[in-house]
Amino acid sequence: MNSTGYTNGKLAGSVDWMDQRLGLARIGRKIMDKIFPDHWSFMLGEIALYSFIVLVITGVFLTLYYVPSSQQIIYHGSYLPLRGRRVSEAYASTVNLSLNVRGGLLMRQMHHWAADVFTAAIVIHLCRIFFTGAFRRPRELNWIVGIILLILAISNGFTGYSLPDDLISGTGLRIMFSIILSIPVIGTYLGFFIFGGNFPGKLIIPRLYIIHVFIIPIIIAGLLGMHLGLLIYHKHTQFSGKGRREQNVVGSPLWPTFVAKTTGLFLMTFAFIAALGAFIQINPIWQFGPYQPYKISYAVQPDWYMGWLDGAMRIMPSWEWTGFGHTWPLEVFIPAVALPGLTFTLLFAWPFLEAHFGKDKAEHHLLDRPRDKPLRTAIGAGALSFYVVLFGASATDVLANFFQTSLNLVLWSFRITVVIVPIAIAFLTYKICKELTETPYSGQRKRAVVMVRSPQGGYNAYRADPHPDTKAGQVAEPVPIEPESTQA
Amino acid sequence: MDTKENGENINAVSKAGNLSAGNNSHNLANHTCEGCGRSDLAEQERRRLRALEVVAQLSVIGALLCFIGVGVTYWVGGQNQFLGGFLAAGLALLGIGVIVIGKYFMPQGPFVEQRHEISSTVQQKQLFEEALVERGGSAFKRRKFLGVLMGASATMFGITFAFPWIRSLGPLPGKTLFQTWWRPGSRVVTVHGRPVKVDDLEVGGILTVFPEGHAGSSMSQTILIRAASLPITTRKGRETWSPHGYLGFSKICTHAGCPVGLYEEQSQQLLCPCHQSIFDVLDGAVPVFGPAPRPLPQLPLGVDEEGYLRARSDFLEPVGPGFWERTTA
Amino acid sequence: MPYHKKLIRMLLLPALLVLLSTGFAVISIYRNGSFAARTSLVSTGTSVSTGASQAGAEKSNTVSIPKSLIPEGHILFIENCSSCHTNTGEGSYRGPNLVGLGAATVDFWVSTGRMPLSQPGIEAVQKPSRLTRQQTLAIVAYVTSLGKGGPPIPKVNLKHANVSEGQTLFALNCASCHTITGSGDALSNRSFSSSLHIASPTQIAEALRIGPGNMPRFGPRTLNHKEVEDIAAYVTRFIQHPNNAGGVGLGGVGPVAEGFIALLIGLGGLMLVSFWIGDRQEKEESRDGH
C-alpha cells in the first residue's frame, strides 16, 4: 500500500509524498474517473453555486467598509444632496463605499446582481429537478437540502437588502416588523425580541448584519457541501437514451473534461455578473436618501425573490378578524406568513406526496420527460404561474402608470387572474402533455415520409431512414471507463 | 461538437489509461456518406480543430489584455463601467477559451460508469441496528434511572440555556403599541420642532407633524391635512376634533405600517404607497380600497388662545397595523 | 455542419457580449454626461425664471408682469381659452372659473402645456407648450387683470439654494407621490403623479404653491421661499440629472426592473452559455418503435 519505490512518473515525488499520507493515488484516480452526464440543463445548479462564490468574494470586500450601526452621524462625504444630513452610520458607510472607494461600487453592484442571479438560478434549478422527477428516491433528502438552501438564499437576500438603511430598505423592514406582528399569539413578542424593542430600534441593523455575513452564509456553505456530497454519492441522474439505464451513468469524466467545462461556466457566471455590475445600476441608495420612519417613497418594491410576497400582500382583501378577544390580522398573516409557510411545506413534502399518491416508491435514476408525467407537470406549471402572477402584482402601481390606466382596475385584474391563470395553465399543460405523449414521433427529428404504391394499387406510408447527415445513427454505445484501474 | 466516439477507438485509448486530447478527430470518418471520400472528411475535421485552437488562443490573449485593462483602469481611478467592463470581458474570454478546450480537445463521452447499490442488504441492516441498540444501549439497560436523569438534565440545560437567547433579545411589548407621545394639550410641531399655528396651512395643504418634544417619533407621526377652512365632522362624536378644517390622522398605515404620505387633494383621499390602500379623508379615513382593514386613527385637535394647534388627547385607539393583543386592552 | 459555420456560431457569443458592453457603455456615458466629475454639480438652465424677472420687484420673491402685455393676452385668451372658460374667464360647464386664481396657477397650466387642451373635454396632460414664454405671460397678465387673488408667480433663484436641504424636504413631502427618483406613478382612479424629469424651477415652485390637480398645496407658511428654492434645485439638478455612477439607471423604477434584468440577461445569458457547453440531444431515435 505505501509504496516507497514509485519513481518513474513525471510527478513521482509529489504523488508519492501525498499518497503516503492520503492514499491519494487510489482515491484521486477514482474521483477523476467519475462520470457526469453532459446535458445542459444539469448546469443550472452550477450557476447557483458559482453565483454564491461571487457573492462571497464580493461580500467580503463590502464588509471591509460597511459599518453595521444605526448610530446617527452627520454625512460629510462627496455626494452633495446628503452633505450635512443626519444619517445612520450604516447608510453613510454604504454611500461612501459606493461613491468614494475605488472599485467599491463595482463590488457592491456585483454583489447585489449576484444575489439576484443566485436566487434565480436556484429557482430554475428547482424547476428542472421538479419537472424531470429528479427528487424521487433516493434523492428526497437532497431535495430537502435544496429547498432549505432556497429559503436561506431568500432570507439572506432580504437581510442584505435591508443593511444599507436607505429609504427603500427601511420601508421593507417596517413592513417586515408588521408581518411579524401579525402572527397570532406570539407575534408581538417575537417582533420585539427580533428588533430589540419597538420598530425601528437601534439593534436591528447590527443583528441583521451578523445574520447576513456570518450565520446564514455558514449554513449555506455547509448545506452546499452536503448537497454536492449527496450528489456525488448518489451519482447524477440522466435522461434515458441509448445505453443509458437505471444502473449506469453516461457522460464525460470529471478529469479533465468536466472540470474544464465547469471552470468555463464559473468564469462565464463571474463575467455576466461583472457585466451587470459594470453597466446596469442596481439599488442606487445615494439617490434614495437615508431612512426615516416618517418618510416614504412611492413605487417601493422588494427584490424579485420577495416580490411574490409583496404582490400577495397587495391583492389580499382586507380580512382582519376580531374574535376570542383578540385581533387576527389575516390580511397580513395569510399572504406574508401562511402563504410562504404553505409554499415551502408543500415543496418539502412533494417527493413524499408524489410517492404516496402515485404509488411509486421505487428507486429512480433515469429522469422523466415532463410530458411523461402530465399530472405533475400540470401542477408544477400551474403553481409556477401562480407565483409569476403574484410577482406581477407587486408592480400594480408601476403597471398602472406604464399603461396609464386605473390602479383599481389593475389590482382587480390581478385578484382575478391569480385564481384563473394557474387553473388555466395547469389544464392546458395537462392537455399538451397528453397530446405530446400520444403523438407518434413527437420530439424527434423530422424524417421524410415515403409513400409507396403497392402493385395492388394501395398506398402505404413509411418513415424514411434517418438522413445520413443527422447524428441520429451516430450515437455510440457508451464505453466503460476502465473498471480495472480503480482496483488497488 | 456532437460527435460521438467510435466505440473501438475509445476503448483502446482508455485501456491505455490515457484519455488524450484529439482522439475524437477521426470518428466522423466512420459514419461517412458514401459520396464523400474518407480523406476529405478527415481533412475537414483537422481544419475545424485548427480553427478552434485559434479561437481559444485569441480568447485567452484577449482575456490577458482585458485583465491588464482592469489594472490600468483601477490605477487611473477605477471608473465603474470601464473597470467592470474589462473585468467582465476578460472573464468571459478566458471562460470561452477554457470551454473550447474542454468541449473540443478533451475526451468526450459517452463513457459509462456503473451505479452502486444504495440500499444495504437485509442482513447488513440488521447488523447495523443491533450494533446501534445493543452495543450502545447495554450500558444503560440495567441503569434505567441514570438514563432518565441524564435525559432530564440535558433537557433542562436546553431549556434554561435558551432563556437568554429569547428573553434577553428585547424588552417585553407591554403597552408600547397602545400609546403614542400625544398627550392632552401637546402642541403640534413640524419635523424641525416648530409649533404649527392655525393659519400655517392653506386649504388643501398637508404637513407631517409630531407632538412637541418628540419630533421624528416613529409611533406618533401624524399627517395634518387642512381639508377645509371650517370644521369638518368626519364621524359622529368627532364634531370638535377639526378646528378650522384641520384633520389629524395617524400616518402609520393600518395594513403594514408604512407612512401614509400620499394625499390626493381633489378626491380627498389618502393613499398608502406600499400596497395602495386608499382612505377616505372626509369619512374618518376609512379604507375604501386595498388591503388595509381599519381606518387611520384620528387625532382630536384643538386651538389655543395663541393660535397654536394642540392635541386634545392621544389617539383613542392603538395606531398602526393589527396585532394579537390589540383588542384586549 | 461545415466548420466555418460553427466557428461563426461560436464567435457570436463573445461578439454579442462585446456589443452589449459597448452599447451599455455608450448609453451610460451619454446618460451621465461625462465620466469625470460625477459628483460635481451640473448646473442646469434656469432660463425661465430670468425671462420675466426684470420688472423691478427685486426685493420680493415674485415675478411681476408688465401691464402692457394685457392686450396681447386678451387676444390670445379669446383664441385659446375662451371656448371653455368663456370670454370673461368665469368658466362654464366645460371649464372652471379662472377669475381670482392668480398668476402662478395660470402660468403653471399654460407653461407646462396642460392648457390649452388640444380639444375640449379631454384630460389635461403635460406636453410641450405651443405658446412662447412671452405669450404665456401675456395670457397670465390678462387673466390676473380680470380679478385679484391667488398666488403670484414665484421668482426662483437657485444660486444660493441648498440641495441637501432640498433632498430632505423632497423625501418628506414629494417622494410619497412622485417617488424618490421623481419618475411619477399611478394614483387612485386613473389619476397620476407626474414625472418630474422635465419641470423647470419656476414650474416646480408654482406647483408647490398652487397644488394643481390632486396635488396638495404648500403655502409659504408650510414651505418658505428658500425651502421651495431648495426643492427646485434638488429636483432640477439631482432628480433630472441623477448621478447614475452605476450604469444605466433603468428609469428609476427599482427592483421590478432589476429583477427582470437579472432573470433575462443574467440567468438567461448563463442558460445560453450552458446550452453551448452542455449536451443538447437527450434522446434520439431509441423510441422509434412508437
Ligand code: FES
Ligand atoms: S402598508 Fe399601507 S397598504 Fe400596506
